[in-house]
Amino acid sequence: DADVTQTPRNRITKTGKRIMLECSQTKGHDRMYWYRQDPGLGLRLIYYSFDVKDINKGEISDGYSVSRQAQAKFSLSLESAIPNQTALYFCATSDWNQGRVREQFFGPGTRLTVL
Amino acid sequence: DQQVKQNSPSLSVQEGRISILNCDYTNSMFDYFLWYKKYPAEGPTFLISISSIKDKNEDGRFTVFLNKSAKHLSLHIVPSQPGDSAVYFCAASAGDYKLSFGAGTTVTVRA
Numbered sequence: 001d002a003d004v005t006q007t008p009r010n011r012i013t014k015t016g017k018r019i020m021l022e023c024s025q026t027k028g029h030d031r032m033y034w035y036r037q038d039p040g041l042g043l044r045l046i047y048y049s050f051d052v053k054d055i056n057k058g059e060i061s062d063g064y065s066v067s068r069q070a071q072a073k074f075s076l077s078l079e080s081a082i083p084n085q086t087a088l089y090f091c092a093t094s095d096w097n098q099g100r101v102r103e104q105f106f107g108p109g110t111r112l113t114v115l
Numbered sequence: 116d117q118q119v120k121q122n123s124p125s126l127s128v129q130e131g132r133i134s135i136l137n138c139d140y141t142n143s144m145f146d147y148f149l150w151y152k153k154y155p156a157e158g159p160t161f162l163i164s165i166s167s168i169k170d171k172n173e174d175g176r177f178t179v180f181l182n183k184s185a186k187h188l189s190l191h192i193v194p195s196q197p198g199d200s201a202v203y204f205c206a207a208s209a210g211d212y213k214l215s216f217g218a219g220t221t222v223t224v225r226a
Contacts, residue, residue, distance in 0.1 A: 031212075094212070102164070102208045106159045107158050108156070
């Protein structure tokens, strides 16, 4: 079984709809991240959470919100989706306690299309 | 403004030859650098990393070189194999442990 799972894997929605992307991990890591990937831009950080009570904005948080329901779960919401939010979204985790906090482990991604 | 740049979107190399991927950065606070590999329909996977206190790190066929004065790092893959065909992302981190990624380089290994 995958250590970092994302649901759904693919989603097509319409402008103005509310969308939630979910991420779960079984690695026991304390830190979780949401990124989006766009062609020619690489991965950009949307939000990150160092523990359940600590949530921080990344470089492109406008139009997004997150919820850290438990150590293992981190959800990304688009309150009112717009076409330029069409992208590949990745969840990632890292582990402070293991001393390799800089290495992040990624889920398989969610391809979101907003029409 | 992108702080990590991979100026070559693609690279084609013959099987058995060396692949050299380049990455430049602008933020002098970056002190840890990573390379990730990504196959289609999968998430990026960690490949190799280097701390700013080193100038070289080697792991099997993969070697990363860091030139701090030039703010440049490179990834060497020797010898290149068909399974190395993927997108490679360079990433950098400062003390806050967030990663800044480059746009990626698509490597194609020809038989």
